[in-house]
Amino acid sequence: MDFSLSEEQSMIQETTRRMVERDINPILAAHPSDRSLPREPLGEIYRLLAAQGITAPRLSEADGGTGMKMLDYGLIYEQLPAWLAVSIMAHEVTISRIHAEATPEQRQRILPKMFAGEWIGGTATSEPGAGSDPRGLTTRMRVEGDTAIVNGAKVWISNGSVADCLAVTCIDGTDEKGRNTLKRIVIQRSESPFTVREIPVTGLRQGHLSEAVFEDCRVPAANILSSGGDAARMLTITWNGNRPLVGLAAARLAERAFEKAVDYAGIREQFGKPIAGHQLIQQKLADIETAIETSRLLCYRALDMIDRGERVNAAAAMAKRHATTACLEAISKAIGVHGGIGITDEAGLEQLWRDCRMLAVPDATDEILTLIQGREITGIAAFR
Ligand SMILES: Cc1cc2nc3c(=O)[nH]c(=O)nc-3n(C[C@H](O)[C@H](O)[C@H](O)COP(=O)(O)OP(=O)(O)OC[C@H]3O[C@@H](n4cnc5c(N)ncnc54)[C@H](O)[C@@H]3O)c2cc1C
Numbered sequence: 001m002d003f004s005l006s007e008e009q010s011m012i013q014e015t016t017r018r019m020v021e022r023d024i025n026p027i028l029a030a031h032p033s034d035r036s037l038p039r040e041p042l043g044e045i046y047r048l049l050a051a052q053g054i055t056a057p058r059l060s061e062a063d064g065g066t067g068m069k070m071l072d073y074g075l076i077y078e079q080l081p082a083w084l085a086v087s088i089m090a091h092e093v094t095i096s097r098i099h100a101e102a103t104p105e106q107r108q109r110i111l112p113k114m115f116a117g118e119w120i121g122g123t124a125t126s127e128p129g130a131g132s133d134p135r136g137l138t139t140r141m142r143v144e145g146d147t148a149i150v151n152g153a154k155v156w157i158s159n160g161s162v163a164d165c166l167a168v169t170c171i172d173g174t175d176e177k178g179r180n181t182l183k184r185i186v187i188q189r190s191e192s193p194f195t196v197r198e199i200p201v202t203g204l205r206q207g208h209l210s211e212a213v214f215e216d217c218r219v220p221a222a223n224i225l226s227s228g229g230d231a232a233r234m235l236t237i238t239w240n241g242n243r244p245l246v247g248l249a250a251a252r253l254a255e256r257a258f259e260k261a262v263d264y265a266g267i268r269e270q271f272g273k274p275i276a277g278h279q280l281i282q283q284k285l286a287d288i289e290t291a292i293e294t295s296r297l298l299c300y301r302a303l304d305m306i307d308r309g310e311r312v313n314a315a316a317a318m319a320k321r322h323a324t325t326a327c328l329e330a331i332s333k334a335i336g337v338h339g340g341i342g343i344t345d346e347a348g349l350e351q352l353w354r355d356c357r358m359l360a361v362p363d364a365t366d367e368i369l370t371l372i373q374g375r376e377i378t379g380i381a382a383f384r
Contacts, residue, residue: 003297009075016052016079023048028081033351034205036198039120039162042087046117049088052076056115058096058241064107064115065095070241070303078248078296082355083207085249086362090158093238094121094167100234101184101225110165110186110223122159123184124212125169127152132368133383134169134182139214141170141185141224148185148221150214158362160210161196164189167225168214184225192219203354236313241306242363243316244299247323251295253356254327257334257349258288264338275337284333291330295323314376317369324360331356 005013027041037045049055057073059065068076077085095114098121099107113119130136139152150170157166165188172183187194195213262285265276275281298319305312331353335342342349360366368383375381 005075009072012072013075013079016076019048019052020079020081024081024084028206031206036161036208037206042120042162043117045084046088046091046120048117050115050117054088055092055117056095056111057092058238059099063099064111070244070306071300074245074248074299074303077245078252080249081206082249082253082359083204085245086204086359087159087207089242089245090122091120093242094123096238097123097184097234098167098186098225103226106186106223106225114165119164120159120162121165121167122157122163123169124154124157124160124166126154126156128155131156132365135180137169137171137180137182139168139170141172141183141219143172143221143224146221148219148224150185150187150217150219152214154212154214155199156362157210157212159208160212161198161208166212168212172224185219186223186225187214187217187219188223192217201358203351203356203358205354239363240312240316241303243320243369244302244323246359246363247295247299247302247320250323250327250356250359251292251299253352253359254288254292254295254330254334257331257352258285258292260347260349261285261288261334261337264341268339281337284337288330288333291326295319295326298322314373317364317372317376320363321366321369321373324356325366328353328356328360 024045027045028037031037031041046055053066053068054073054076056065057068058070060067077089080088091114095111098110102110114121125134125137127137127139129138139150139154141148141150150168152170154160154168160166165186167184168187169182169184171180173181175181194217195215197211199209199211201209265281265285266274268275271278298315302312302315302319305315331349335349335353338347338349341347345351364372371381371383
């Protein structure tokens with residue numbers, strides 16, 4: 001067991017940190033921090049990320065990706081601004097899902113522009129009436145000749161309003177037991193227009209969380225993904241990878257809050273000495289640091305287990321739930337260290353808190369993650 005980063009891993013982390021400071025932050029600074037970044041600068045950032053191999057880290061080089069170890073991807077991922085991390089994950093995981101479900105012809109036609117960051121993508125599954133339980137989905141697709149006609153509404157779609165293409169989960173029929181069967185179809189916005197609307201949200205506000213409405217949306221039937229019976233397995237594999245990544249984004253937000261809290265505790269004086277010298281402030285700092293360390297360790301471990309080909313359902317669920325919960329509490333403590341200043345916009349801590357709060361929802365809520373872990377412990381599913 002080795003808990004230190006290799007020289008190569010430290011270098012990966014440092015290179016990403018420098019890229020964010022030198023190339024990404026100046027683009028972001030030119031736009032309001034509480035409004036969705038326009039498509040053009042986002043495209044510029046995507047092309048930078050493509051050059052770093054982050055648009056398809058989970059696909060092998062033979063398949064057009066960079067074949068990165070998940071742990072190395074995690075080290076890069078945690079250096080990105082949290083909203084951008086959520087955005088690029090939505091894009092690259094859509095690539096992995098399309099790749100798994102597409103024919104060679106579909107891969108060739110759809111994926112190269114996504115690899116290059118020229119097209120931005122996302123996966124649209126959640127609906128107003130169906131979130132944690134996909135059995136409630138109602139978006140339908142029917143095929144007439146060589147055209148698929150899609151009707152339905154999707155919500156909370158990462159990248160939705162800026163996406164050039166969405167992989168949309170639809171009901172396409174029923175099985176022998178009368179249950180709905182699901183298929184995904186890739187809808188390219190320029191050839192099959194649909195309506196999008198940005199949903200105003202608590203945090204991650206430079207990102208895009210959107211509603212997408214399909215009304216008799218006509219899509220070439222050639223864009224229906226065959227799924228090959230592997231769609232459900234692919235969803236689980238990608239969710240298991242996403243969860244520790246989201247946890248690492250939370251850890252990075254808490255780390256930024258921690259740095260501010262340590263600095264402030266050193267300069268703010270009350271009762272004749274820096275507040276850092278008061279025991280209860282030291283306890284807060286110790287608690288925050290512990291939350292960051294435990295979150296990182298659990299997330300790194302889950303990613304390493306994926307790299308080793310181990311079953312990771314429980315470890316990934318545990319890592320995300322712990323990280324998003326502990327880091328939210330940690331940021332709240334950092335706000336406490338700052339007293340009144342802590343709750344001002346100026347200190348930037350409330351934004352870290354709002355961003356972190358968002359991360360508890362995607363790729364399974366705390367409750368669903370608890371039930372996944374519980375099922376792994378007991379062998380009994382308690383979802384319904
Ligand atoms: C930042 C962000 C990005 C997202 N990106 C995407 C995306 O790209 N594509 C996409 O399709 N969706 C996306 N989502 C949507 C997300 O996947 C859903 O919000 C999530 O699955 C929860 O669904 P819901 O909001 O409908 O809540 P519901 O499923 O309605 O749940 C409501 C509450 O009930 C709880 N609950 C549900 N079932 C149980 C149970 N069995 N036992 C106990 N408690 C239960 C939940 O934990 C939650 O607290 C995103 C969401 C966010 C916040």
